[in-house]
Amino acid sequence: MVKKVVRASLVSSASIALLAGCTVTEPNNNIDKTVATNAPKNIIMVVADGMGPAYTTAYRNFVDDKNTPEIEKVVFDDILVGNASTHPAHVSGYVTDSAAAATALASGTKSYNGAIGVDVEMEPVNSVMHYAKGLGMRTGLAVTSQIVHATPASYIAHNESRKNYNDIANDFYDIKVNGEPVADVMLGGGTTYFKREDRDILAQFINDGYHYADSYENLADVPKGSNVIGLFAPVALPAVLDDVRKDRLAYLTKQAVRHLENDNGFFLLVEASQVDWAGHANDIGSAMAEMHDLAQTIEYLRGYVEDNPDTLVVLTADHSTGGLTIGAGGDYRWSPEHLHKMSASARTIAKGMVDNEMSAEYAAEKLGLSLTSDELAMLDSVSDQDEETRYSAIKSFLDVKTNTGWTTSGHTGVDVEVFAFGAGYTSFIGQIDNTDIAKKIFGLLEEKSVSKPVL
Incomplete structure (x- = not known):
């Protein structure tokens, strides 16, 4: 009974209170007014799910050339700007799950573990993607999980439980900003949730002019600048070690950017979803392979920002998973x-x-x-x-x-690293909280287009 009442209020709030009309005037209490004045045209938010500090150190060692005396730097080393605390709302203690963490990263609001785009009172909260869409920017996501998983869901949907995948999929279509779905481009897995017996959401997107791609090859054929829903697996994509593309996240990111680029700018969420899954499984082979997929993505984005210096990229983790240790059992060795x-x-x-x-x-x-x-x-x-x-x-x-050592099959409560480069990156320097990331992005968006007419 509670669920039905909550969902009715969520849809109405999202479709009416969110940035309605032709100009963006809706107040947002989570805007950070102290951000740097170099407001970016484009913002790319990258979440490496589960990537605690040990993962980046491990990756540096994993790709090290043993034929040289030094341990070479990797792409993460030159862009590190600080750390973020990750704890959820007090009701859930000190260790967050992905839903509460994503809600914090997306909206600047602490919530309980399991919450998707709602606060502790189960009231919907606006995300930076909602806000960007209301400003007339193009918006999208590229992830290696199902697109209704906790992180991408928290940027679009509102639900009291991350487990309600079908309801979350409904929100991807039903929640509108200025009469349109929140995301113009959606790439990842999850056909199971969008093409169901009770509702064919995929068909609804197609009827509204979205191109549909069900393979990497088909995605490449979609005309540039299109609205796209690309679902490449029934649930999540295969582990990168098993995928036909060993650079799948970088590829999806490139494709998303190809469709999002426009004169008014874009907001893109990218998630290296399966670093977390390797951590939960205590699977060091997959952990390093997923980190390599992420590193290739950041290498591409470094090049993109060189060519498009009006773009901001922020990379962080929602939490650390598995309690990974480089060395174990009292043996000072990692191989x-x-x-x-x-x-x-x-x-x-x-x-x-x-x-x-x-x-x-x-x-x-x-x-x-x-x-x-x-x-x-x-x-x-x-x-x-x-x-x-x-x-x-x-x-x-x-x-x-x-x-290799592991301390848990779950999450840990440690702080995570924050990386940033491009226009406005200095706003993210130092020790911050995960909610500050959203607040600073809200501030940069506000700086970019306060009360700007939607084009």
């Missing part, structure tokens, strides 16, 4: 070179072992490792076990080989 030649994720290797008579040799081939007889015997010993047992055995094997 990421054992991960370099993986050609499939540990999960996929575990699935494939059951179909191969030489299961240990198959696993060794996919891991890209020459294994000892004892190591092969260990893998053989679990080949007739269930998939989860095989998966756990492969992950544990890689942890031992690399000397």
Whole structure:
């Protein structure tokens, strides 16, 4: 009963109170009036879900050239500007989930764990994407999860629970800003939630003029500047180790920018969603592969900002996942070179072992490792076990080989790094809270177009 009442109020609030009319005059209490005056034309917000500080250090070591005496810098090192605290609203304690963290990053409002675009009273809160859309900017998202997952959902939808995927998908179409859906471009997974027996939301978008792409190849054929919904998997995209594109996030980001560029600017949310999933699984192989996918994306964005200096890029994490440690068991060693030649994720290797008579040799081939007889015997010993047992055995094997440690299968409450470059990046320097990121973006948008007529 509560859910029905809440959703009715959310839709009406979002469609009426949000930036209605031809000019942007709706007051926003979360605007930071102290931001730098170099207001960007375009804003790209990148969230690396689950990427605590250990992940960026691990990635630097993972790609290090051992033939040189120094440990080379990576793309993250030159753009670090500060740290952000991540705790949710007091009612949920000190350790956030992705929904509360995304609501904070999107709206500048602390909320409870599980909240999607609502405050602790379950009242809807405006996001920076709503605000940008109301200013006449083009808006979009590119993620490797289903697009209704916690982070992208919090920039568009309003729901008391992140688990209500179908209702959240409805909001992607039903919530309007100036008579249009909040996002002009939506790229990721999630066909299951948009093409349902009870409602075909995908068809509604298509009827409204959105191009639909169901493969990376089809996406490339969509005319530049289009409104696009690209759903490339029933739920989430495959792990990057298993995907046909090993630069899938960078590719989706490039495609999103291709469709969003316009004279009035754009706001784009990018999420490296599956860093978090690798952390939850304590899967160091996938963690480093997902970090590499993110690094390629940031490399592309560095080049884009060089060519378009009126663009701001902000990168942060919503929280840290897994309690990753570089070194474990009192041994002062970390050996990421054992991960370099993986050609499939540990999960996929575990699935494939059951179909191969030489299961240990198959696993060794996919891991890209020459294994000892004892190591092969260990893998053989679990080949007739269930998939989860095989998966756990492969992950544990890689942890031992690399000397990787984990403290939890959940989140931790540590501060996360903040990276920024481009126009207005100095606003994000220092120790801040996750809500400050949204407040500063609101401030930059306000600086850019206070009461500017929507074009």
